[in-house]
Amino acid sequence: MTGNFLFQAVIYLSAAIVCVPIAKRFGLSSVLGYLLAGIIIGPYLLGFIGEEGEDILHFAEFGVVMMLFLIGLEIEPKAFWRMKKTILGMGGSQVLFTVILCFLILSLLGYSWQSSVSIAMALALSSTAIVLQTLKEKNLMDTVYGASSFSILLFQDIIVIPMLAIVPLLGTASGSTSDGHDSGHSSLLDNLPIGLQTVFVLLSVVIVVLAGRYLIVPLLRVVAGTRLRELFSASTLLIVIAIAYLMELVGLSPALGAFLGGVVLATSEFKHELESNLEPFKGLLLGLFFIAVGASINFGMIIDSPVEISLMVLGVIALKGVVLYIVASIFRIKMDQKLLIAVGLAQVGEFAFVLLSFTNQLGILSREQLDLFLVITAISMTLAPLLAIFNERVILPRIGTKESEEKPMDTIDKKNKIILVGFGHFGSTVGRFLRANGVELTILDHDSSRVDLLRKLGFEVYYGDATREDLLESAGAGEADILISAIDDPEATMEMVEVLKRNYPNLKLMVRAKSRVDAYELLNAGVTNIYRESLDTSVRVAEDALHFLGHRKYTTHRQAQNFKKYDEESLRRLANKVLNSDEYIFRAREEIAQQETLLKEDLKRGNLYDDDTSWDSESMRTRINKKE
Amino acid sequence: MKKILVLFAHPRYEQSRTNRTLIEGIKGMDGVTIHDLYERYPDFNIDIFIEKDLLKHNDVIVWHHPFYWYSCPPLLKQWIDIVLEFGWAYGPDGDALVGKQALNVLTAGGTREVYCSEGRNNYTIREFLRPFEQTARLCGMDYLPPFAVMGTHKLSREELTTHIDQYQELLRSLQGDSIDIPEGDSCQFLNDLSFLQNTQAK
Numbered sequence: 001m002t003g004n005f006l007f008q009a010v011i012y013l014s015a016a017i018v019c020v021p022i023a024k025r026f027g028l029s030s031v032l033g034y035l036l037a038g039i040i041i042g043p044y045l046l047g048f049i050g051e052e053g054e055d056i057l058h059f060a061e062f063g064v065v066m067m068l069f070l071i072g073l074e075i076e077p078k079a080f081w082r083m084k085k086t087i088l089g090m091g092g093s094q095v096l097f098t099v100i101l102c103f104l105i106l107s108l109l110g111y112s113w114q115s116s117v118s119i120a121m122a123l124a125l126s127s128t129a130i131v132l133q134t135l136k137e138k139n140l141m142d143t144v145y146g147a148s149s150f151s152i153l154l155f156q157d158i159i160v161i162p163m164l165a166i167v168p169l170l171g172t173a174s175g176s177t178s179d180g181h182d183s184g185h186s187s188l189l190d191n192l193p194i195g196l197q198t199v200f201v202l203l204s205v206v207i208v209v210l211a212g213r214y215l216i217v218p219l220l221r222v223v224a225g226t227r228l229r230e231l232f233s234a235s236t237l238l239i240v241i242a243i244a245y246l247m248e249l250v251g252l253s254p255a256l257g258a259f260l261g262g263v264v265l266a267t268s269e270f271k272h273e274l275e276s277n278l279e280p281f282k283g284l285l286l287g288l289f290f291i292a293v294g295a296s297i298n299f300g301m302i303i304d305s306p307v308e309i310s311l312m313v314l315g316v317i318a319l320k321g322v323v324l325y326i327v328a329s330i331f332r333i334k335m336d337q338k339l340l341i342a343v344g345l346a347q348v349g350e351f352a353f354v355l356l357s358f359t360n361q362l363g364i365l366s367r368e369q370l371d372l373f374l375v376i377t378a379i380s381m382t383l384a385p386l387l388a389i390f391n392e393r394v395i396l397p398r399i400g401t402k403e404s405e406e407k408p409m410d411t412i413d414k415k416n417k418i419i420l421v422g423f424g425h426f427g428s429t430v431g432r433f434l435r436a437n438g439v440e441l442t443i444l445d446h447d448s449s450r451v452d453l454l455r456k457l458g459f460e461v462y463y464g465d466a467t468r469e470d471l472l473e474s475a476g477a478g479e480a481d482i483l484i485s486a487i488d489d490p491e492a493t494m495e496m497v498e499v500l501k502r503n504y505p506n507l508k509l510m511v512r513a514k515s516r517v518d519a520y521e522l523l524n525a526g527v528t529n530i531y532r533e534s535l536d537t538s539v540r541v542a543e544d545a546l547h548f549l550g551h552r553k554y555t556t557h558r559q560a561q562n563f564k565k566y567d568e569e570s571l572r573r574l575a576n577k578v579l580n581s582d583e584y585i586f587r588a589r590e591e592i593a594q595q596e597t598l599l600k601e602d603l604k605r606g607n608l609y610d611d612d613t614s615w616d617s618e619s620m621r622t623r624i625n626k627k628e
Numbered sequence: 629m630k631k632i633l634v635l636f637a638h639p640r641y642e643q644s645r646t647n648r649t650l651i652e653g654i655k656g657m658d659g660v661t662i663h664d665l666y667e668r669y670p671d672f673n674i675d676i677f678i679e680k681d682l683l684k685h686n687d688v689i690v691w692h693h694p695f696y697w698y699s700c701p702p703l704l705k706q707w708i709d710i711v712l713e714f715g716w717a718y719g720p721d722g723d724a725l726v727g728k729q730a731l732n733v734l735t736a737g738g739t740r741e742v743y744c745s746e747g748r749n750n751y752t753i754r755e756f757l758r759p760f761e762q763t764a765r766l767c768g769m770d771y772l773p774p775f776a777v778m779g780t781h782k783l784s785r786e787e788l789t790t791h792i793d794q795y796q797e798l799l800r801s802l803q804g805d806s807i808d809i810p811e812g813d814s815c816q817f818l819n820d821l822s823f824l825q826n827t828q829a830k
Contacts, residue, residue, distance in 0.1 A: 561673040614676070614710035623720060 011048045015041045016287055030137065031130045032385040034287045038294020039382075049295050056292045062244070063285025064129055064350055066278055068157060068255045069240050071132070072262015073271055080263060083151055090148055090327055091155020094345075097323045098124035105319075111369075114170045118359040119373055121163045123316055127349035128153045129286055130384050134344075144333055145340040152324075152345060160351045161253050167359055204250045208243055208257055212264030220270045224448035224463055236277040239265075255351075269451045272444070272462045276470035289350070297378040298371055309372070313379045317387070321346040343391040347384035348377040417480040419444065421466040421496065423454060426512055426533060427486030431459065442475055467495040469503060477504050485511040490518045497525050516571065516594055523575040530571075539564055558612060570601060629659055630803045633686035634733075637665045637693040637704035646735045646780045646788065647694060653792035659803055661686065665703050672706055679711040680724070688729045688802050689769070691760065695736040695776075698749075698756045708763060717767045726768035729802070731775065731818070732760055733795070739779035740817075753778075754816055772809060775818040794824045 015037035023033030041048040049056070075083075102120035107113060131149055140146040216239055223235045240258055247257030265274060302309050325342040333341065353374065360370040420431050423445040431441055443461040445451050454461040464471040466487065477483060483500060487493045493511060500507060510529040513519040519530050543560040547553050574597065613619055634654065638647050641664070654660055663682060669675075683689065693700045711717075716724050734753075742748040743756075753776055754761075764771035775798055777783070777791045798818060801807045807823065809815055818824065 558673065561671060565673075613713065620714050620719070623715060 008049070011041055012037075012288060012291060016291065020287075030287075031133050031290055032382070034290030035294040035382045035385075038291035039297060040294075041291070042295035042297065044297075044299035056288065056295075060285050060289035060292050061350070061354070062254075063282055063287075063289045065244050065254045065258045066240055066282040066285060067129060067132065069243075069258035069262040070275060070278055070282060071128075071154070072259040072264075073266050073275055075263055076266045077263060083147075083154075086148060086151040086331070087155050090331055091152045091159070093330065094152050094324060094327045095124045095156060095159055097327070098320055101319055101323065102316075105315075114364050115359070115369065117170060118167055118355065118364055119369075121166075122352040122355040122359075122373065122377075123320070123348050125156045125160060125349040125351045125355070126153060126320070126345040127347050127381055127384065128157055129289065129350055130347065130381060131344055133286065134385065134388060144337040145344065148328065148331070148333060148337070148341055149344055152341075156349070156351070157255060157259065160355070161256050163355060164253060164358060167355065167364070168362060170359075170362075170364055200250050201252060204246055204252065204257075205260065207246065208260050209264050212261055212268075216261075216265065217268050217270070220268075221448050221452060224270070224273075229465075232273065233277045236274050237281065239274075240278065269448070269455050269461055269463045272471055272474040273464040275474040276464070276468060279470060279474075293350070293353075293378050293381055296374065297382070298375050301371055301375050302379075309375060309379070312372075313376050313383070316348060316376060317346045317380055317383065320348075339391060339395055340388075343387050343395075344384075346387065347380040349381070352377045417476060417482075418442070419472075419475055419477060419480045419483045420486060421445075421483065422486035422488065422512075423450065423459075423461060424486065424488060426488070427484075430484060430486055435459075442480070444471070444475055467492055467499060469499050472496075472499065472503075477507060480507060482508045482510060485509065487512065488514070490514050490521075493518070494521060494525065497522065497527060501526055519571055520575045523572065532571075535564060535567065555612075558614075562612070570598065630687040630729075630805060631685065632660045632688040632690060632799055632802060633682055634660060634662045634690040634692050635665060635704065635707065636662055637691075637701045637707070639666050639701050639703070641666065644694065644735075646777055646783060646791075647692075649788055649792060650692075650733075650735070650777065650795055654795060654799060657796065657799060660799055665707060666701075669703065672703060674703075674707055674710055676711055676713070679707065680713075680716065683711070683725060683728075686728070688731075689725075690731055690733050690799075692733040693735075695734045695753075695756075698751075699759070700732075700734075712763065712767060723768060728769045729772055730760075730764040730767075730769045731772035732757055733775045735777045735780050737779070737781045743778075752816060754813060773815045773818050790827070794819060794827045797824060797827045 016034060019037035019040070020030050020033035023030060023036065040046055043049065099117075099120045102123050103113075103116045106116035106119055111119065131153060135141050135146045135149065141150070220232070220235060223231050239261065243257045243261045244254035247254045265271065321342045324345050325338060328338040328341050356365065356370055356373055356377070359365045360367070365373075418434065418439060418441050420427055420434075420441050420443045423431060423443050424447075427443075427445075431443060434441055441460065443454070443459060444464055444466045445454075445461055446463065446465050448463050451461045451463045462475060464475070466472060466475075466485075477500065483504075485493055485496060487496065490513070493513075497509065497511060500509060508529070509527050510531065511522055511527050513522055513530050513532045515534065516532065519532050522530050539560050543556050546556040546559070574594070636647075636651060638644055641648060641651075651662060651664075655662060661682070665674075691700065691704060693704050699705070712725075713722075715722050736743075736753070738749065740753075743751065743753050745751070753774060757774055761771045775795065777788075783791075798807075801823065807818075807821065809818075809821070815821065
């Protein structure tokens with residue numbers, strides 16, 4: 001059994017590793033690579049997987065659950081509320097029109113009205129997995145196309161719940177009993193009256209919301225306190241799985257529950273840490289899901305009636321595309337974005353598998369009808385990335401309505417995105433001053449109790465280890481203009497700088513340095529904006545000491561200004577002469593050698609005082625008297 | 629072609645409509661260097677070597693500033709105090725600036741009418757600018773009458789545009805050395821010269 005499992009794992013992973021990079025090489029999305037991998041190892045080509053493909057599909061649906069949790073994390077309740085018009089308007093009209101049209105056509109084709117309704121509902125849904133994956137890969141989330149697609153998909157993900165609730169009613173209406181239901185997952189509530197069921201469903205939603213606030217966040221704080229990374233990953237998985245389980249228990253969609261859980265946690269300080277922990281799991285499971293979709297395509301059926309099936313696939317895609325185009329027109333979206341939406345969302349989505357199988361269990365659809373529409377769904381999903389490429393490379397270049405913006409002159413953009421890493425005694429001062437000037441910050445800190453306190457004070461602070469690439473990514477290092485490092489530990493600072501320099505060469509870095517030697521290392525790593533925490537304060541101490549000795553304040557102040565200037569210059573001059581050694585003993589020796597060089601330079605330069613001839617009437621007097 | 633150095637001093641640039649448009653108007657002109665003093669030296673710690681070097685490489689020095697309490701903002705005065713060094717700009721061997729041209733370009737809230745012996749401010753702009761005039765003279769420079777944008781509080785968009793055109797035209801003419809300026813105080817403002825008045829008609 002284990003051997004079999006390992007063999008399967010080897011097959012799946014190698015298929016993915018071969019196909020995905022090939023797809024990527026040709027500029028295609030990874031989704032297509034996974035689908036192809038599935039087709040190749042599926043029962044009709046190499047035959048590595050057969051019947052169990054369907055089980056894997058069910059298992060891999062968990063990837064969709066995780067994806068919705070992650071989507072939920074991205075949406076803060078406020079933003080969600082702001083989008084309500086697009087979600088309800090665009091999403092609602094898209095689903096409504098598509099369902100009505102599909103229903104009419106299917107009825108005309110001779111399907112019973114019950115099956116027409118359920119198939120129409122299944123066809124109206126698009127693939128969240130494919131579209132969002134593609135949007136993320138191509139970095140299109142911020143475009144009109146991305147935002148509209150997201151709204152429509154979100155509406156579909158929500159509407160699938162009532163759809164799943166309606167289908168059993170159709171079953172009863174058609175006269176067939178609901179005992180087919182038992183063969184699928186059975187829910188605790190099946191034997192309860194409808195009224196009580198509703199109460200339990202509402203209750204479970206409330207539980208998710210309350211647990212998010214009062215159970216999960218405190219739990220994560222405790223876990224974060226242990227500083228064990230794998231424990232945090234385990235908690236993250238536990239959260240998602242527990243929510244999914246609870247939802248399944250009461251007969252709700254785990255995907256919706258996960259989404260809800262995500263939204264609840266979107267405002268918590270662990271948002272980015274959760275994201276970066278789940279991301280690899282989600283990626284793997286989604287990949288598996290796409291492979292399973294590819295493997296489940298019934299080629300036997302396609303070979304039996306190729307014309308009928310291709311006509312139906314094209315018909316569905318065309319119908320969905322036209323509806324989307326019209327909806328986008330109603331919402332006055334520009335031509336190019338409209339086409340992208342119409343083509344991008346024209347496929348049938350993964351929820352169709354769920355909905356159709358459920359309908360089949362209820363006895364509304366026959367096995368043949370089920371197979372037919374599963375094939376249509378799978379083919380349309382396979383075609384989706386291809387259509388998007390067609391759209392991108394053939395249609396769009398011919399239209400070209402690019403958005404252009406007029407820029408007002410020389411005004412400060414308050415939306416400058418700044419990430420502040422570290423919010424201890426150094427970073428907090430930086431953050432306070434920036435906030436006092438109306439600059440919004442994303443703050444990262446690895447002390448969870450501090451994060452908690454700061455959040456109560458209204459700062460946007462996230463918990464996490466900033467040397468991790470994925471955390472920096474989810475904190476927005478890709479889009480930010482400036483990243484300020486106020487990290488205390490020089491080694492962590494260097495580690496983060498290296499990650500940032502490698503992945504975000506255009507991000508402006510402003511880095512706190514503990515000592516002169518740290519500053520050298522940063523300079524040699526290519527950082528130009530370096531702030532030695534010791535320089536300003538210590539010079540100010542010396543400045544005040546001179547004042548207490550009886551020197552005039554403005555004169556010593558000018559001395560201090562010049563001293564700092566010389567010191568910065570010498571820092572840059574000496575940086576490339578430094579040996580880069582990590583050994584502490586060498587560092588200490590190096591530091592002493594540096595001191596020696598500096599002191600010698602100071603001696604050579606002499607008193608800064610003598611250099612300053614401004615307002616110097618004495619030198620004027622001597623020169624004039626010499627002349628006479 | 630003569631090179632022009634615009635020494636611009638405004639402590640609140642982002643809120644000054646007039647100065648911002650004037651500076652935007654001459655930005656990028658060939659042979660014109662705009663040196664934004666408050667942006668370069670927020671700590672008033674002027675780098676004398678850099679400043680001397682800039683002066684050495686330019687032929688026309690423009691002190692561009694708003695008119696505050698009948699004079700310039702403090703950083704420009706600081707600049708005059710410490711850059712125009714004894715023994716370099718004046719005094720024994722102080723001949724670094726000899727033969728260069730200097731002038732004030734200024735903006736003032738009050739109109740020309742309030743700056744005269746009968747007006748609220750009793751003295752003319754030229755009279756208030758005597759310290760600059762004499763500073764230039766002591767350094768052996770040729771001091772030109774000021775180019776002034778007066779009454780900025782009530783300036784219309786169109787009037788401002790005319791001033792920008794005139795400022796550009798003035799700098800271009802200074803580069804070509806093609807202006808004929810009457811001696812002494814007979815010319816109160818460069819704005820009144822006929823070639824700039826033509827710009828206004830355009």
